[in-house]
Amino acid sequence: MNTILVLLAVLFACLTEGKLTRGGHCYDDNDLQTYKHFVGKHAWNNYPSFYMVKELEQLESGGNRQRQQTRHSCPNLVASSIKQVTEDHNSRSISPWRYRIDVDENRLPMKLAFAECLCSGCIDVRTGRETDAVNSVIVNQTMMVLRRKQCSDQKTYAFQVEYIKVPVACTCVLPKSHY
Numbered sequence: 001m002n003t004i005l006v007l008l009a010v011l012f013a014c015l016t017e018g019k020l021t022r023g024g025h026c027y028d029d030n031d032l033q034t035y036k037h038f039v040g041k042h043a044w045n046n047y048p049s050f051y052m053v054k055e056l057e058q059l060e061s062g063g064n065r066q067r068q069q070t071r072h073s074c075p076n077l078v079a080s081s082i083k084q085v086t087e088d089h090n091s092r093s094i095s096p097w098r099y100r101i102d103v104d105e106n107r108l109p110m111k112l113a114f115a116e117c118l119c120s121g122c123i124d125v126r127t128g129r130e131t132d133a134v135n136s137v138i139v140n141q142t143m144m145v146l147r148r149k150q151c152s153d154q155k156t157y158a159f160q161v162e163y164i165k166v167p168v169a170c171t172c173v174l175p176k177s178h179y
Helices: 002-016 029-042 048-061 065-070
Strands: 019-021 024-026 097-103 111-117 135-150 157-173
Touching: 024 157, 048 097, 048 111, 048 157, 111 135
Parallel strands: 111 157
Antiparallel strands: 019 024, 097 111, 135 157
């Protein structure tokens, strides 16, 4: 509920400030920095795709960068070979996934964590190997973002509310041919 109120306040501010044009209110780069800070700090904190970005950036800049980049293929998961149990669902799943940072300069928030499935099938729990008896598919979450559009003066921007599907995880499903 607080998230909705904060977003409504930002939208109200967007509609009542800035230079009024035929396309709506337009904002210069200084105004955009103010809104990025306000919106980013409050409105999207309940979305894992938003708050995971900082953690992913830290992993990429640290010693885990090479390990993160090499795990793009479907892993073999055998219970006896897992040395430590991790809290991360994405690495323990029978439909494992990884996260990448999606950057869109014209979207607020500009950076979001997107899930990518590592397997086309799913991991068979008995063998630990991928099987094509089931399919690995993306699970999406609908998220409200602000889309930045250039105004007619080519120097300022307006915002439009947009709903996007953000891939947040992967799951196993029966292939469509089975039903």
